[in-house]
Amino acid sequence: MLADILNGAYIAFQPANLSYAFIGAVLGILFGALPGVSATLGIALLIPLTFGMDPVPALIFLGSVYCGAIYGGSISAILLNVPGTPAAVATMIDGYAMTKQGKSGLALGLATVASLVGGVASTVVLLVAAPTVARYALEIRSAEFFWIVLFAMSTVGAIGEGSPAKGLIAGVLGLALGAVGAHQLTGSVRYTFGELALYEGLPVISALVGLFSISQVLTLAEGKGMDVHVDIPDVGKLWPGKKLLWRLKGHMARSSLIGVVVGLIPGAGADIAAFIGRTEAKRFAKYPEKFGKGSEEAIVGAEAANNAVVGGSLIPMLTLGIPGNSVTAALLGGLLIHGLIPGPTLFTEAPDVLYPFIFSLFIANLLFAVVAFGGLKWIAKIVLVPQGVIAPVVASLAVIGAFSFRLIPFDMWIMFSMGLLGYLLRKADYPLAPIILGLILGPLAETNLDRVQTLAGAIDLSVMEYFFQRWITIILMVLTIATLAISFLRNIKFRKSIKD
Amino acid sequence: MKTLLKGLVAATILSTTLAISSLAAAVDLPATIRVIVAYNAGGSSDTLARVTIPRWEAALEEITGQSTNTVIVNAPGAGGEIGWTRLSQAAGDGGTIGVINLPAVPLVERTRNSAYKPWLESFAPIAVNVIDPNVARLAKTSKYKTMQEAIDAAIANPGSVTVGADGPLSDDHAAMYAIEEATGAKFTFIPYSGSSAANRAFMAGEVDIVIGNVFDHTKSAEAAAEAMVLLPSRYDFIPDVPTAEELVGIKGLDLGSVRGFAAPASIDPELLKLYQDAFAMAYADEAFIAEMRAKNLTVVDALVGDAFGQKMADQEKLADTLFPLFKAGGYAE
Structure with a gap:
């Protein structure tokens, strides 16, 4: 394994791969900073660029986009009071307050350092934990797999954005969409209306691109486009100083841990982690009264947490093939395109792809910090791009992306329909991420349950009796039910804490 | 058989060289030749095309003295049906060829009434030199100690023995039915999405028997109590694995995944001949065959033109025999 890691580092440091990581990190920051383009959307739009690449550079590129985008969201949050990604909402409150006090440089500097710490810490956890998890997952x-998937789905509604009921409804809608196509185990065809392009189900990439981008374009189109006229203040010096950073080290460490753990939990993403990170930072803060009025502790608490989600969220995605949030769902699509099927065998079958990828996340984190400290002045200008320009660019990238995935024209219709659906759901305040998770997890749950049924039949047991055959299954069942209950209770408490 | 085939190949090459001058004058190579692969990039069929096609292109150019470009087009979807439909409907100007996978092509054709039905009249055989034999293995975790014991149990108590494999409608799934046909056993089929997933379930002790291909076996040989290759004779990639006849006395099995190159049936006969000759020329290069082996492609003696056509006809017969079992299993109407 050590040889694999070293080889991974060696490959990740190849000049070509370094430049992919650099381009990815810069694009990620830009996409993240652009209000209206989330990390999910950024990855969904950039996946088509990787179709022609080899798997290693493709993954390095996408991983760097992920790291960069989560960080980049804080730029527009701090400067404009507009979150570039949902993950930056928690940063926005104190970040913008500091901007108003003329301390935008300090806010951005703190966000950058905290993001770097969170990102690197979570990558260390990923590097150490993922192969171990994969070994057990074998x-x-x-x-058991059925119950893990069920666990993932139950948390989707309970801890996503918005109301739990709407989250669950969106999840169920995703499950229904996941039923389209030939049943994976029997081959019987459902809801395809004779359309060959639907035989293997809704193509995840096209559905994802439509759901997130076209709905966003339609929302942007409602605005007037060119009338936003804002000046960004001079950001000035970014480096917050050693003394201040040293004082905040505890918050960064705690929030990194929070981010990794939240990332591990399916259904919760960087936005939730940032809120929890900020709330916990307040609890341990030296100056809790400054929270909401430009607290350095708040920014660090939120930013270390949301970037630490990256490594955590990749663990279930890479080792089990279960994406925990919409960004990893998009990344999962990117892996599948390159013939890499996420799951416990991936670590033994493709270490030469995985380890360079994991290693490149270190590089991506360092790169976005370098880019930020070197040229944030210029990068920050991206937030001034009018929405009237963003919308058509996103729309055309979406069309290209949906089509180039399989070169089937029908996929563009799938994308447009999903976009329209996404737009309507957005209007009604439904979260979109559970739809994609349902789409991916539904067939997983169904096929595993079907297999269990057949396996149980072969030894003359009922499905329920079969579940009670192994201790590990029983533990997972209990865990799922307990988590569902706890997350609902926790959810009520958590929502209260956001309102405060 | 081997020497006879080698002779045939040699003869083809000889006739190729003799025919070069006349062909070069008679046929124009298309400027671009698209090679359709009905599966994703990175899969075994894709690797096969990406390794073989550049050699074939070089051979084409050497024979004709003209230049051409080849492009691999991945057209995955509907278990291969999208790609094969596209291949069968392509123009006969030689601008499109593709990889056809057997027995998947005839099995999909039967279950779904595909647009390329009847497949034997839709595709013109070009050449094949990769056949990945099926290997059936008994798990160490199974309560049966030997393969014979498991098969006997499946005869005495139908459905009590589980067989995991990529499926449904895969070559591995077909191989299970072929064993049932030959022995009178009745297994419970547990399908997985891909042979890698089936292999993992096998290692985790979920199924008694797993059926896969050569490299599925080499990846998890330690988890197998017994293994048998479903060929008439041992396979040189895994010489230690006995045949089904040696292990349990089942005769006449010749099962595997055939991945060959074919053109739409409408192709210009002169171009078809030229394409076949170019493959024969590429296959005759020992260094190239060594490269294929190094890339884990399960090379067999090449079958060019009518010889591949005969293999296709054999697969049609196999599909005819096994299809009722797919129907009875609920995998087709």
């Missing part, structure tokens, strides 16, 4: 059978 023992997982269909029954």
